[in-house]
Amino acid sequence: MNLNFYNISIRNKLIIVIQLVTITALLVSFLSYFIFTSERDKQNLINRMEITAKLVGEYAVSPLVFGDAEGGTEIITRLKSMPEIEEAYILDDDKDIFASYVNDSSSHEYHPFNPNNSRVEDLSIWDDAYFHILQKITYKGDDYGSIYLVVSLRPFKERLINDLRVLFINMLLIIGISWVLSVIIQQYISKPIKKLVKTTNEIVQEGNYDIRVKNQGTDEIGQLYASYNKMLERIKLEKEQQQKYSKALEVSERNYRTIFENSIVGIFNIDIKSGKLLQANERFYEILKLDPSRLEQYTIDQFLSKKERVIFLKTIEREGQIENFEINHKGDIWISFSGKRIKGQNSIDGVIQDITDRKKNYLELKKVNFELDNFVYHASHDLRSPLRSILGLTNLLKHDKPSENGIELIQRIENSILRLDNLVTDLLTFSKNSRTKRDIEEIDFKALMEESLEGVPYEYKGDIEVSVEINDKNIFKGDKTRISVIINNLLVNAHKYQSSKRDKKHIHIKIKTNKKDMQFIISDNGEGISEENQERIFDMFYRASESSDGSGLGLYIVKNVVDTLGGRIYLTSTVDKGTTFEVIIPNNQSI
Amino acid sequence: MIFFTLIITLINKSQAQVDDSQLKSVLIERFSRFMEWPENMIDSVFVIEVLDNKEMYEIIKKTYANRKINNLPVQVTLLSSQKEYDHPMCHVLYVGNCYRENSTSIIEIYQQSGALVLGHEDRCLENGVTLAFISDGKKVVFGYDELALKRNKVSISYKLLQLAKNQ
Numbered sequence: 001m002n003l004n005f006y007n008i009s010i011r012n013k014l015i016i017v018i019q020l021v022t023i024t025a026l027l028v029s030f031l032s033y034f035i036f037t038s039e040r041d042k043q044n045l046i047n048r049m050e051i052t053a054k055l056v057g058e059y060a061v062s063p064l065v066f067g068d069a070e071g072g073t074e075i076i077t078r079l080k081s082m083p084e085i086e087e088a089y090i091l092d093d094d095k096d097i098f099a100s101y102v103n104d105s106s107s108h109e110y111h112p113f114n115p116n117n118s119r120v121e122d123l124s125i126w127d128d129a130y131f132h133i134l135q136k137i138t139y140k141g142d143d144y145g146s147i148y149l150v151v152s153l154r155p156f157k158e159r160l161i162n163d164l165r166v167l168f169i170n171m172l173l174i175i176g177i178s179w180v181l182s183v184i185i186q187q188y189i190s191k192p193i194k195k196l197v198k199t200t201n202e203i204v205q206e207g208n209y210d211i212r213v214k215n216q217g218t219d220e221i222g223q224l225y226a227s228y229n230k231m232l233e234r235i236k237l238e239k240e241q242q243q244k245y246s247k248a249l250e251v252s253e254r255n256y257r258t259i260f261e262n263s264i265v266g267i268f269n270i271d272i273k274s275g276k277l278l279q280a281n282e283r284f285y286e287i288l289k290l291d292p293s294r295l296e297q298y299t300i301d302q303f304l305s306k307k308e309r310v311i312f313l314k315t316i317e318r319e320g321q322i323e324n325f326e327i328n329h330k331g332d333i334w335i336s337f338s339g340k341r342i343k344g345q346n347s348i349d350g351v352i353q354d355i356t357d358r359k360k361n362y363l364e365l366k367k368v369n370f371e372l373d374n375f376v377y378h379a380s381h382d383l384r385s386p387l388r389s390i391l392g393l394t395n396l397l398k399h400d401k402p403s404e405n406g407i408e409l410i411q412r413i414e415n416s417i418l419r420l421d422n423l424v425t426d427l428l429t430f431s432k433n434s435r436t437k438r439d440i441e442e443i444d445f446k447a448l449m450e451e452s453l454e455g456v457p458y459e460y461k462g463d464i465e466v467s468v469e470i471n472d473k474n475i476f477k478g479d480k481t482r483i484s485v486i487i488n489n490l491l492v493n494a495h496k497y498q499s500s501k502r503d504k505k506h507i508h509i510k511i512k513t514n515k516k517d518m519q520f521i522i523s524d525n526g527e528g529i530s531e532e533n534q535e536r537i538f539d540m541f542y543r544a545s546e547s548s549d550g551s552g553l554g555l556y557i558v559k560n561v562v563d564t565l566g567g568r569i570y571l572t573s574t575v576d577k578g579t580t581f582e583v584i585i586p587n588n589q590s591i
Numbered sequence: 592m593i594f595f596t597l598i599i600t601l602i603n604k605s606q607a608q609v610d611d612s613q614l615k616s617v618l619i620e621r622f623s624r625f626m627e628w629p630e631n632m633i634d635s636v637f638v639i640e641v642l643d644n645k646e647m648y649e650i651i652k653k654t655y656a657n658r659k660i661n662n663l664p665v666q667v668t669l670l671s672s673q674k675e676y677d678h679p680m681c682h683v684l685y686v687g688n689c690y691r692e693n694s695t696s697i698i699e700i701y702q703q704s705g706a707l708v709l710g711h712e713d714r715c716l717e718n719g720v721t722l723a724f725i726s727d728g729k730k731v732v733f734g735y736d737e738l739a740l741k742r743n744k745v746s747i748s749y750k751l752l753q754l755a756k757n758q
Binding site: 058059061062063065066068071139140142 | 618621624625748750751753754
């Protein structure tokens, strides 16, 4: 049995505490009282005996003076009324017994006085059984003898024992009363606490937070009840709130689980440091043809080569994420990896997609495009020879003096052939842009502009004033062939679409290079392009002007070449006022 | 009149066979220990005056020839004429003859002056002395008169009076 104080019930604790306090208080008070009363009684006895001795001494003076021993005996015999005085002696100034009195109960143990001891003075001696008192008898300064009393301490001790007995009985009585009272009073404290414990147990067992303890007062226990009820109310609210959150979390988790498990993309979670696969859905294993039961054994090495792993992890480390990182897995599967590092964690959440079919289609399309380009190039190239032959033959026909009607027909044939030749030339240019690699070299824009201006067909030049402003102090490196395609096309268009209503026609060209890029601006005061046409001006085979006899491929090719070079092109135009094209091409100075 | 007598066992009487008069003479000194005389009493000499008893005068004179009372030398005078006790100035008046004419008035004069008036025999108590010796065989006793005690201006200690027995 464990007698630890903490294991004792509150009821018994209170009773024990009250009893301990009561007993301690009683012991202290009774002991104090006993010590005080015993000391007081002792002092009273001493005082009483000293007074008695003094009185007897007073009365003994005259018998001593007149040598009246009978008178002395008579006086000392009066002490019979004080039973505690067992022996009394009047001694003369020679220390001889003048008169004496011995109580019947005296044991005669004590010699009243030692006559040989001439140095006896007043004294009080307290031994175990007797109190001895010796006082000189003096009168008007003269000594006449002494009075000696032997006082039994038996009555004194009996009185003390009686006192102790009464105190002990009182103490038992008070402890008994205190016990009964403590049993009754403790209920006022222990009952509410037991009630609280009982209620708490009910709540714990039933999980019912609607139970409340009934408040009965405003004391500390009443306040405790009130606080307890408030706490229960709060727990109830929090529990309801928690249930709502749990439900929402459950739904969210179920949704996430559904998405995770039924996703058409593979979802995974990888530890960055160890590269271990921490979690993955079925689709992930399905794509990579891995066994889900061996999750703990898989690392990033199972699906990325050493080179791919380095790229993958470095990109994640540098940018925090990676998108559409394509790898070829085991030769026949193409997989796209996307992932993001989770903030505060050393893991990556990501998805994989099986892009094998898409990749195959892309490669197939690329192959078809290449074949198509090849076909267009060869077809265009092969078409130009017969066109040139036809043009030569029409020229010969002009020299055979045909009729006026014949000359007109020949001219129409020649114009059609020239338009077809332009179309074929444009197709060749477009095809060449797709087929050929970029050839980077330092460009001399003054020479390039001179060539381009010379290349403008004679019939478009007319009375147009052309001004050129070139600032190419910074070395510019780029694909000269493609840049000349851009400049030539825009320059010919600026000449071609001049307004016939305009007296002064002009074209202004500005070229400026810096370390970053090259800016080419060409402005004219031609017929301009309407807003609706501006949106479609770069479409293939789109002609914005009714007067155009072009192929509809010029600006399409320009846009295509600008994109190939990584540049940008901007158009601002107002009908009947003019058009401005601005082209910005990156400087490949570092190459 | 109530008489109280003090019974005194004569000190060493049986051994020395001392005469009663000599014993009475010695007891004067013992009585004096329990007396308080008025302040105006002479303090250079202890005066005992004896009335009408030459024998007693001689004995007292002889007893205190070389002894002191209250540390004072003792002067003993025998009174014989009227003029000698008109203006008394003594500590003790020893009345040796209680049957003398006008003794009562003399006693009163001495009691008023503050002298202890001591009678030679018990009959003196009837004449108004304060204390008086009483012969009782081997014992010498003395008694006192309560009225005389109140009248006498000398103060007598209870210690002396408490030995008296009611006769």
